Amino acid sequence: MDLDYWWLLVIPVAFALGWMAARYDLKTLLSESANLPRSYFRGLNFLLNEQPDQAIDAFIEVVKLDPETIELHFALGNLFRRRGETDRAIRVHQNLLSRADLPVKERDHALFELGQDFLKAGLLDRAEETFRSLQTGDHALGAQRSLMTIYEIEKDWNKSIDTARRLETMGAASLEKEVAQFHCELAQEALQQQKPDEARRQITLALKANPQNVRATILSGDVAAAAGEQKTAIAQWRKVEEQNPAYLPLVAEKLMKAYAALGQQEEGANLLTTWVDRYPTNDLLDVAYQHVAALRGPDAAHALARTQMQKSPTLAGMTRLLEAQQATAEEPRRSELDLMRTLIKQRTKNLPRYTCQNCGFRARLFYWQCPGCSGWETYAPRRIEPMAAAS
């Protein structure tokens, strides 16, 4: 017990040290701020009050009065860029860089900011050139990250892979997810150019980088289907269930096509109804419903829609259920059901959307890379009704 008492001494000593440090900081700040013009504080005030226009005017005044203020150049450049005035941001940073006496650290910082200006302005060549000049120093890692962004925009997937690998050797967090997606992009291109061997090579590399990558598995099914190997294609697409069943709606229609090509629609319909039962989502139901209705008639389709509604009630599921009831109903009930279905359909016409879990961007189509925030695999592979999304 006695041994623990020394801790009681540590607490007041720590307080005293903290107080002295705060006093020292305050003194330095006050002596430094005495050298700053009043416009600087006016600008700061405007900035804190979110009045960027007035802040810019005030800061321009300071830069005129005291051209030595490097930090202020950076603040001003950033403000211009954030407001979309990239030409002015570029001028501010180029003005800094033209100084012969600029220390290396500040020079690197200015180059990095200039690269960001070019990137924001869409001047990708100049941005690339600027970032490539930052191989060492504090901004080397940030420059490589920006280079990866540029190569992604340019869809130069080989350079994207090289840059991701370089970033990892520089100590950045793992980029396996991104690298796997870059290989998938290359596989997709090869598939479009009818180069199946190259597509398969890229798929192997994608799965090596990230064995969880569902897109690579889907693509290997696509490559087999393109070569007319329907059985292999089916085997590949079915692997998605083990890998991540959430992505099954993306392969449901492809699977049914392959089963149809083999004349085994019944097997396909069986598989789909099992999936709807295990993983109830509207996207799976949509595909299964159409095929079950065509193959087994309205009663079977009705039973499928009813089970789905009991498990996961949604407006889209409700329209399916009404459609099923309508198919077997007599007049005048048939017209009533039609009216209800039309009304609900009008309300839900544009509703279900894929939604980015990172930035909330909503889209009709499924994207592996979000068009809003450029994040990879940020879309859940199911369309969500906004009411469900809100709750």
Ligand SMILES: [Zn+2]
């Ligand atoms: Zn997004």
